[in-house]
């Protein structure tokens with residue numbers, strides 16, 4: 001059966017054809033470890049974990065890279081607030097908690113897990129190359145990418161550059177120095193009390209989007225198959241990544257499939273620190289088995305917004321118990337599992353429709369529990385979705401390299 005994936009570039013689903021046959025190169029934007037991580041992060045990383053496992057189940061070799069944005073305005077803000085505490089300390093403390101949470105959720109550790117601060121040389125080199133290409137300019141210690149010089153800037157967002165310029169832009173720093181409103185920082189001058197690295201333009205630090213370009217090229221090469229992240233990263237972060245990567249390598253497309261997950265809401269409101277409505281995966285896993293939290297998270301299609309309500313996970317007690325019990329049964333008739341296996345694959349091939357796949361597996365579990373057989377196929381499918389109780393491989397069993 002043919003796997004079809006939706007790409008935000010072109011806003012359509014199409015057959016997944018990797019650059020190299022039998023291999024998938026995936027880059028997913030990671031966290032900025034300046035604070036706690038919440039259920040929205042778990043929603044995103046569990047779905048990308050299911051994608052990764054499903055590609056392996058389909059017979060592909062997967063390289064999955066996820067970065068850590070350990071130098072940016074938020075990291076510096078926390079460092080200052082804590083009396084000049086080194087950002088590496090802040091990163092290590094929060095990242096350890098984040099990784100422990102994902103380990104409990106049975107999310108496979110990335111093949112590579114780069115820190116932006118380990119890529120400063122590559123970032124400086126990329127910035128220099130972009131200046132030489134004529135698509136970037138330096139102003140008094142800052143270097144900007146000139147968005148208007150990249151043909152097709154806006155394509156990922158399905159918008160013209162004029163339309164994008166009207167949107168609220170988190171990259172609006174140094175407005176007075178920019179040639180155009182969508183120009184964004186590749187390199188920025190550091191204030192005296194901020195971390196800095198030497199560069200041809202003076203002591204400074206990287207812009208935001210250039211970090212991902214340096215890390216994805218460094219770990220996966222000039223072109224990748226799948227780029228993942230939250231939908232809130234499409235503008236400007238991922239639009240910028242395309243502009244940078246294609247300008248510096250001359251190869252297009254930088255990425256074949258742009259996969260963006262929806263946002264997690266709490267009682268209909270977007271979950272965010274500033275609104276103070278954070279629900280932590282860690283707290284939920286104190287009350288429920290981690291696999292049951294995974295069942296809850298996979299119950300919403302990755303591209304949709306999930307709306308968490310108190311009691312939503314407890315409401316899955318019966319469903320979870322049935323799946324687990326059926327998984328524990330011995331196989332009595334392996335042939336009986338074929339329809340469930342086909343239904344599972346058809347749903348997942350349809351842009352990773354995990355909710356529909358799980359419905360098929362509910363029916364399969366009912367059949368197993370009624371003595372109709374098919375337990376092996378059920379275990380295999382639930383394992384491909386990452387459920388530990390079904391024998392899915394554990395978080396540390398990937399080809400993780402720090």
Ligand SMILES: [Zn+2]
Nearest residue numbers: 029030212237
């Ligand atoms: Zn990124």
